[in-house]
Amino acid sequence: MAIEKIQAIRGMSDMLPEDAPLWHFFEKEASSLAKLYGYQHIRTPIVEQTRLFKRGIGEVTDIVEKEMYSFVDSLNGDELSLRPENTASVVRACIEHNLLYEGPKRLWYMGPMFRHERPQRGRYRQFHQFGMEAMGFKGPDTDAEQLLMLNRLWKRLGIAPVRLELNCLGQLEDRKAYREVLIQYFEAHKDILDEDASRRLYSNPLRILDTKNPDMQDLVNNAPKLYDSLGEESKQFLADLEAILKAEGIDYVVNPRLVRGLDYYNLTVFEWVTDKLGAQGTICGGGRYDPLIGMLGGRDAPACGFAMGIERVLELMKECGVKPESRECDVYVVWDKALYLNALSAAERLRDADIATIIHSGSMKFGNQMKRADASGALYALVIGADEAAAGKVGLKALRENLEGYGEQKTLTIDEAVSLLGQHV
Incomplete structure (x- = not known):
């Protein structure tokens, strides 16, 4: 069921x-x-x-x-x-x-x-x-x-x-005087008033002026003006x-x-x-x-x-075509199998510096990870591969054309990466 x-x-x-x-x-x-x-x-x-x-x-x-x-x-x-x-x-x-x-x-x-x-x-x-x-x-x-x-x-x-x-x-005194003038005017044209206007005639006559009924537009346009009662x-x-x-x-x-x-x-x-x-x-x-x-x-x-x-x-x-910048994160971390703890440690260092960071979850193929990094809108990909881990470093790749070094991957210490990212995100 x-x-x-x-x-x-x-x-x-x-x-x-x-x-x-x-x-x-x-x-x-x-x-x-x-x-x-x-x-x-x-x-x-x-x-x-x-x-x-x-x-x-x-x-x-x-x-x-x-x-x-x-x-x-x-x-x-x-x-x-x-x-x-x-x-x-x-x-x-x-x-x-x-x-x-x-x-x-x-x-x-x-x-x-x-x-x-x-x-x-x-x-x-x-x-x-x-x-x-x-x-x-x-x-x-x-x-x-x-x-x-x-x-x-x-x-x-x-x-x-x-x-x-x-x-x-x-x-208030101005409007009281105007209210009486308005009621007298609309009373003389009761046959034109719709249901809403008839209901408001004595309780809230000013609201009749705000009507959207096309059949009443000439009537309200010719009504006495409030300014004359001020x-x-x-x-x-x-x-x-x-x-x-x-x-x-x-x-x-x-x-x-x-x-x-x-x-x-x-x-x-x-x-x-x-x-x-x-x-x-x-x-x-x-x-x-x-x-x-x-x-x-x-x-x-x-x-x-x-x-x-x-x-x-x-x-x-x-x-008006306003489209604010949209991205899930500033940095997307891609990592080689068995190096999750290295990736997690690097991500936490970035978050300590208030840099929005996502660690990849799912397919471990680097090509798929980089596609997901690009789709996330991230400015940079942080790469944790076997070579980087062995050297105690990380890879940093700019993903957007307006960023310096777009498409190139730099090998840096995590401290250097945090410092560089702090200047650009």
């Missing part, structure tokens, strides 16, 4: 070794950039109390209503959820551990999130985000710095240019932000339809968009959320941040 194979849950994918170089390249560049700008690493639990997200994201949202993986802990009755995003968790951690007591904080994170939505290219039910939160910083200079940082990241990843879309949501301080904040971006040569467009439907968002909102991934072109979104810390029980403090779906960014990197 055949045993049924168990497969991964739909929308939750494995990262296979062939994909690892792209992931590692992204992780290295993102984390080093965070350090470059003075951001500190924070990790939060994957599971949080459901009410954190209901309060932090909002109960009248698709995420909370349709997409969260929520459950009741059978051991104590707690209502828990797998985190669908990480900003609320980072804010919770800041409040719980009083991180802002000594002053503002720049924080970054990277890890898995969970949403029960229809899987599609670059969008999964378990997906990964890289994000940054700057807490305690009030001015547009912090918003601008994050945009400069992202522009630098796209260049490092080899996916520039990516289009920056920008808008200003104003403050107060002078909000308009000045946007002007100051734009001035910094222009001074630094960052291209952008102001998109009046770019909104967030939740009350804790204010002032800056932005997205980075590409045309290379089809309809789902946003790879990064963020903005300012000054009221959120107070809404979650902390002392009021300004904040802004962003998050990007890593899988989406990796898809774009593939589209």
Whole structure:
């Protein structure tokens, strides 16, 4: 009787070794950039109390209503959820551990999130985000710095240019006034509203502006503009932000339809968009959320941040032909029969010097071993043959055309080999 194979849950994918170089390249560049700008690493639990997200994201949202993986802990009755995003968790951690007591904080994170939505290219039910939160910083200079940082990241990843879309949501009072204007406008065109728009008309009318329904595009394009409802301080904040971006040569467009439907968002909102991934072109979104810390029980403090779906960014990197160097090891050790202990001793000396090393396992024919060494992507083959062992030495052969002495084999002591490899790997 055949045993049924168990497969991964739909929308939750494995990262296979062939994909690892792209992931590692992204992780290295993102984390080093965070350090470059003075951001500190924070990790939060994957599971949080459901009410954190209901309060932090909002109960009248698709995420909370349709997409969260929520459950009741059978051991104590707690209502828990797998985190669908990480900003609320980072804010919770800041409040719980009083991180802002000594002053503002720049924080970054990277890890898995969970949403029960229809899987599609670059969008999964378990997906990964890289994000940054700057807490305690009030001015547009912090918003601008994050945009400069992202522009630098796209260049490092080899996916520039990516289009920056920008808008200003104003403050809560600005949006309350705009909300009333918007409701009146859409009430006059109820016959055009689709089911989602009708449902959001009184609970979250700003989200109607974000509709992808082609039958509603003329309606939302002709809707009153949020900018006309902004107060002078909000308009000045946007002007100051734009001035910094222009001074630094960052291209952008102001998109009046770019909104967030939740009350804790204010002032800056932005997205980075590409045309290379089809309809789902946003790879990064963020903005300012000054009221959120107070809404979650902390002392009021300004904040802004962003998050990007890593899988989406990796898809774009593939589209742009980014292929990071991939190799299993730096040195591949080939050895003659009965000389395994000699090979093991040499490999351990290399590893002592932090040189990634694989010892051949399998066929003992030197030709097959060298083919495997080449296939591994190793820069060098370390040869332990009978002649080398008798002389107390090793053979070292460069396997890549860009290396000095390519194709030649040198006979060296292990100390000499370690020294030479330390300069080239």
